Amino acid sequence: MSQINLVEITTEYIELNKFLKFENLVESGGHAKLVIADGQVRVNGKVAMQTRKKVRDGDVVTLAGEQYKIVVVQE
Known part of the structure; x- marks a missing residue:
């Protein structure tokens, strides 16, 4: 397994589709929806099918x- 990339956010959570765009893992919001709907994205080891699933600290x-681990930092 590869190392885990730490991703810092300054809010309580980020929606999964926005996270994928934020990290440049997809080309657009539409691409994010397709990748999620296709079952290619996992959150904490489980396939995530909700486009706007809230991903939080940890x-x-x-x-x-x-792998990308969400880390909430205080501004």
Whole structure:
């Protein structure tokens, strides 16, 4: 398994589709919807099918074998 990439956010949560765009893992919001609907995205090891699923501090998003851990930081 590859190393986990830490992704810092300054809000309580970020919606999954916005996270994918924020990290440039997809080309657009429409692409994010397709990737999620296709079952390619996992959150904490489970396939995520909700486009606007809230990912929070400590959650791990996996796409294409890469893992991204959400870390909330205070501004």
